[in-house]
Amino acid sequence: MSKKIIAVTGATGAQGGGLARAILADPNGGFAVRALTRDVNSDKAKALAKLGAEVVAANVDDAASVKKAFAGADAAYCVTFFWDHFSPEQEKAQARNLAMAAKDAGLKHVIWSTFEDTRKWVPLSDNRMPTLQGKYKVPHFDAKAEADVYFTEAGLPVTFLLTSFYWDNFIFFGSGPKKGPDGKLALTFPLGDKKMPSIAAGDIGGCAYGIFKRGSEFIGKTVGVAGEHLTGAQMAAELTKALGQPVSYNAVTPDVYRSFGFPGADDLGNMFQFKADFESMYCGHRPLALSRELNPKLQTLAQWLAVNKDRIPLS
Numbered sequence: 649m650s651k652k653i654i655a656v657t658g659a660t661g662a663q664g665g666g667l668a669r670a671i672l673a674d675p676n677g678g679f680a681v682r683a684l685t686r687d688v689n690s691d692k693a694k695a696l697a698k699l700g701a702e703v704v705a706a707n708v709d710d711a712a713s714v715k716k717a718f719a720g721a722d723a724a725y726c727v728t729f730f731w732d733h734f735s736p737e738q739e740k741a742q743a744r745n746l747a748m749a750a751k752d753a754g755l756k757h758v759i760w761s762t763f764e765d766t767r768k769w770v771p772l773s774d775n776r777m778p779t780l781q782g783k784y785k786v787p788h789f790d791a792k793a794e795a796d797v798y799f800t801e802a803g804l805p806v807t808f809l810l811t812s813f814y815w816d817n818f819i820f821f822g823s824g825p826k827k828g829p830d831g832k833l834a835l836t837f838p839l840g841d842k843k844m845p846s847i848a849a850g851d852i853g854g855c856a857y858g859i860f861k862r863g864s865e866f867i868g869k870t871v872g873v874a875g876e877h878l879t880g881a882q883m884a885a886e887l888t889k890a891l892g893q894p895v896s897y898n899a900v901t902p903d904v905y906r907s908f909g910f911p912g913a914d915d916l917g918n919m920f921q922f923k924a925d926f927e928s929m930y931c932g933h934r935p936l937a938l939s940r941e942l943n944p945k946l947q948t949l950a951q952w953l954a955v956n957k958d959r960i961p962l963s
């Protein structure tokens with residue numbers, strides 16, 4: 649029997665890369681990878697080809713290129729790239745291109761990597777957090793949620809995937825422990841004593857593979873995934889064990905976090921506040937048992953740290 653082709657956006661990155669590797673590691677699973685990249689000659693693209701992926705050129709900003717890349721596929725994993733441009737409008741345009749291409753190709757299953765529309769819980773009139781870019785509370789969440797409609801209005805067989813904070817952010821996103829003026833390491837989040845769903849980024853792709861493998865079961869449904877639900881203090885305790893030196897949890901207020909001034913600090917400050925203020929809803933949307941059922945290789949933070957602790961920059 650011929651394999652079902654899953655077109656994977658972001659295949660050289662975190663989420664799509666995890667999915668591509670999960671499919672390629674299961675040669676008898678009945679699925680093949682079509683990896684989308686802007687540069688088929690990059691080292692990451694070549695590495696995927698070497699593992700057995702079909703690698704094709706596409707840019708999600710270019711509708712025609714996505715249409716061409718999805719043609720002849722059976723399914724697609726759709727993710728957009730907010731932190732490359734910080735623009736909700738561009739993110740929505742990217743999502744629209746993906747949905748239109750999926751429709752054009754007549755795909756049988758699409759997973760759209762999305763988030764909650766935070767304005768359902770924190771309307772723009774709610775001053776607990778600032779309104780950003782005129783009409784958003786958490787732009788990189790709200791834009792993805794607004795884009796859900798492109799997939800539903802196109803009548804696509806879609807699964808909405810709610811993802812979680814990556815532990816990889818400790819390595820790549822500047823969210824890891826930092827030395828304070830006292831020379832001691834501290835992990836800074838505005839989460840108070842609340843739990844936040846978090847995950848090894850690559851494990852999101854493993855969960856997505858589990859969804860594809862279960863056929864039509866999750867079509868029309870929203871599925872949330874996480875590796876663990878942890879407080880800042882629990883994350884700091886795991887980092888302390890793994891790094892072999894004390895890491896404290898520095899629970900700042902959302903206002904202080906927003907004032908840090910790095911690009912996106914206001915968006916992320918609002919995001920963490922949303923997660924903390926609506927802890928039980930937000931964790932409830934990302935059940936651990938289902939995540940593990942979909943991806944039996946799902947890691948805990950301790951397991952992820954055992955492999956990745958030396959990659960976390962501590963200076």
Ligand SMILES: NC(=O)c1ccc[n+]([C@@H]2O[C@H](COP(=O)([O-])OP(=O)(O)OC[C@H]3O[C@@H](n4cnc5c(N)ncnc54)[C@H](OP(=O)(O)O)[C@@H]3O)[C@@H](O)[C@H]2O)c1
Nearest residue numbers: 658660661662663685686707708728729730811812813814
């Ligand atoms: N950081 C977190 O904790 C977190 C958690 C949950 C969700 N998210 C969301 O995850 C999304 C990003 O996904 P990710 O983390 O998997 O991305 P990523 O690791 O940054 O990788 C993105 C990959 O996509 C490709 N890409 C970038 N722009 C593209 C474009 N215009 N057209 C086609 N391909 C493009 C790049 O590959 P090439 O260079 O090969 O083209 C890159 O390797 C963001 O929207 C973010 O909001 C982040």
